[in-house]
Amino acid sequence: MNGATSASNGTANGAVHAPLLHAENLVVAYGKARVLHDVTLEVRAGEIVTVIGPNGAGKTTLVSALAGLLRPVSGSITLANERVDRRSAERVAMAGMRLVPERRHIFTSLTVRQNLAVGAFRPTGGGSAHDEIERVFALFPALKDKANQLGGQLSGGQQQMLAIGRALVGRPRVLMLDEPTIGLAPLPVAELFERIVALRAAGIAVLLVEQNVRGSLAIADRAYLLERGAVVASGAASALATDPRVLQSYLGGGHG
């Protein structure tokens, strides 16, 4: 890690005991169909928490609800002691929790620099967009080289970096990443995981939803296993890495 500055709020090294993000008994439904059942999780500053689980488990639904794109039927979402579960996505982003959505969703018709500028449209706690953009370029040097290229012309890995950078310029305290490695070749995946570790060092609370189980468990501090909308296992990432329930979730335990 180079000498990049820590998160602007200056809480990088403090031992923050209370969780920055706390979701309690979240229930989310599409019409009549319940997709999340009483999900409780928390993320602290300077920690990486990963949510794993097979497809259809509800991982994307979970982060969408946390980001304010979906309204939960019941339960609460607290961000640094503020209740945010009834807020719109724009206001959640302003409050300091930003989501990097599945499949990136970068603005393909805007340049890299313009993409970042949009991310800094209303940064949490004010501040100069220019400084934040420079900070992101320091963290992702490859983006700086392509500052004036259109987003649509970047490779998959670069687009992912851009999407993360775009969320970072908003000075979030909690960063959620939904399947950032999807569609990426192994080399960009390795680079990406490295960058995510760097984010932790900067004091940001990172919630990582991932299909790449081994990779994410290797860098996370804690993990939750989500299956059919419910948390079926949680704990230290190293413990879950050897838990047979994980393999069972994905491949049905190998039974015929």
Added chain:
Amino acid sequence: MTARRPWWLLALLPAIAACVVRTPYPLFVAGTIGIDAIAAIGLAITLRKAGQPSLAQTTFMAIGAYTASLCELNLHWPLLLAGIAGVLVAAVSAWVIGAILLNLEGLYFALGTLALNAAAVAIFKNAGIFGNEEGLQNLTALAIPGLTPEQAPAVVAWLLVAAGLGLAVALDRARFGRGLRMLRESPKVANSVGFDPASLKRSAFTLSGAYAGAAGVLLAAQLSVVNPSLFTLVNSIALVAMVITGGEALLGTVGGAIVIVLVHEFSRSALQYAPVTLVGGIDLIVNGVVLIAILRFWPRGLTSLATLFRSPKRSTPASGTIAPARPAPLDVTPGTIAIAAHDIGHRFGGVYAVDGVSLAVGAGEIVAVIGPNGAGKTTLLTILGGYHAIQRGEVDLRGMPVEHLPAYRRARLGIAATFQHMEVVEQMSVRENVLAAGTREAGVDPALAAVDLLDAADAPVSELSFGQQRMVELARVLARDETPRVLLMDEPASGLSQPERVALAEVVRAFAAAGTAVVLVEHDVAFVAGLVDRILVLDHGIPIAEGAPQTLLREPVVIDAYLGAAAVLA
């Protein structure tokens, strides 16, 4: 409208009443309502059933009216003959215009018809043969023995309304109507059952043109005059307002005609001493207010009143008396290759979703395609079904190349499909949803029994659980006349509870037993492990393993694909 009682006969009441009443003004209004109702019913067929909003319905009325008038004045034809000519020319014009414009989606089509309307008015106003702004006069009035000249138009108009409704209802219940219903839900589903969307839309549009032509002919006979100001955009929009006010049911459209015309007449008479501009402005304002009010506050329109009359039909026979549907056995030797794909490649933009996949499935075999997210499973399935144009590779159905055929042609050859995102219409009942799939009525109940939905047959689909709604999709396939040769299923188990999964597995086995080749795309590996004969694993669009479930799921390469390569960080 799917009620069994002939509601449309109610339209005969005004016709009968008009034989008795003698005061001219109410008869005139009744006639106007009837004429507009005929045009509105035609518009409803195109707008609601086929989903194409036409702002040119009055143009086809004009074509009918002017044609009939010209035949009377220049060729001295009797009214009936001229009238038939008017209807035919209007229908043919609609067919021609439809061929050009129906390629356009929704509102581009609407704007095309808007431009057409303006163009037509300009031509009618200025080309000498049409009489310019004054139009054509001294047209033959309707003469029916026993009726006064004021009564005749009203009576004939409502007789035609009744006939028009009856025809529309009959078509609705026939295969044509079912095709249109599916088209509105989703062109994908219509394709999957073998309907050609383009030809359906053209037929619907031609039919609306015919209705408009008839209305135009009647209008000419009622007024004895035709001029361009009768057929402008305001009038077209008024017809749209009638259809929107009426709601889904065609009888509602007639109600819409009654409401709109009466509101216009009422405002006109309330302002009869006001200057002309006020009156013209009122027409526009009425159109605007009614459309906004209905679209924003009462979208279901007059049809929602029908629920007052509908008896709660929960009287289904006891489940025991209906045998659950079993797909009829196919005449095929088990194991002969039903569908085969060679070297399928497909790109979206610069990325290969599928790259070099080959698969052969025999009759009676169940094969699952699994793999992590983004592996290309769904893309493969859509290519097999024909919902994407093929880019690379071949697809054979029983040895016959089909890769260039569109989905509906493959559907007619025996490929059935169920989709990941449900394509059901929320407000219709379960039974109606299955019927909309172009199935015979007799096949519906046994199909519902097979998926345990017979008791809920008359409930609106919106009241069912997610899993039950998926089962409705399955019931559609079961209710088909012919057992499909190939059944493609995209994540059929997603969102299903455990008992529902068991029912699903049973249905899939029943199809296989009948000789159908089943290809499933699934994420729930445990579900497929117990069900299928063979599994194909894709990762990043490339096949990485194929074989029997028991051994395949323990292969390291498969586990790696799902869990990610061994630790990327030291």
Added chain:
Amino acid sequence: MEAFVQYLINGLAVGGVFALVAIGYVVVFRVVRIVNIAQGDFLAAATLVFLWLMNAHAGLVVAALGAVAAALVAALFVERIAVTAGGWYDELRAFLLTLAASQLIQGALLLCFGTQYLTMPSSAPPIVSLGNVHFNGIYLLVIAIVVVALAGLVLFLERTPLGWAMLATADDPLAARLCAVPVRTMGLLAFAIAALVAGIGGAAYGAVAIGSWNAGTTLSTAGFAAAVLGGMKDPIRAAIGGFTLGILQALVSGYAASYLQDPLTFVFLVVVLLAPATLRALRRRRARPATVAA
């Protein structure tokens, strides 16, 4: 030859107004995904207010401001009606709502101004001469206004943070929300820009043509045809479409008959709408071998 140049310049002036309508369509459609059929009526309202104020001797500045104000009122009205919460993407319903709003605006204009046409108060227009051709200098002003408005819009969209936020909303509303961009406000802003463009265009139109309550429909249809040429995305191509259609109309009107303008618009629209799909189909047919009949 002189007639041809005359038609050309008339056509450019009227086409410039079409271009402004088209730009209004494009901005609203990109951000809010609605085809606002009332766009032409914003312009008609602006024209009528402008001419009425000019005839009341209120002066050019007041009249122009009045034009913009009228367009803004109309635009806000349509925005409230057609952009319902969550109804953004129900295109057909939104379109019918804008159609209804258009009827209401036309009705209001009819009630306020009657059926009479309004024109500029008589004062000798500046005559510009080009060789043997003499034309109204105002036409040049109209063309200049269109170019300036277009340049202003493009600069705003491509050089300012607010413009980027709007483009981002147009590109991917979901991602924009996640970046704390208030997308509903962006939609309102799009309508406001469309109104501004319509206000300016309305004043320009009043200066070269006439104001009437039903001008909106013709303008909307022509403007839409031009916008489609730009793929409903690119304001520059839409403007080119507007100028093209204006010139074609002037030529048809001059050499054939003026009532053929509306039929011309229809043909132009059909060609523009169907051209890309037909070209694609032709290309595919050439590339593919003969298919097997089933």
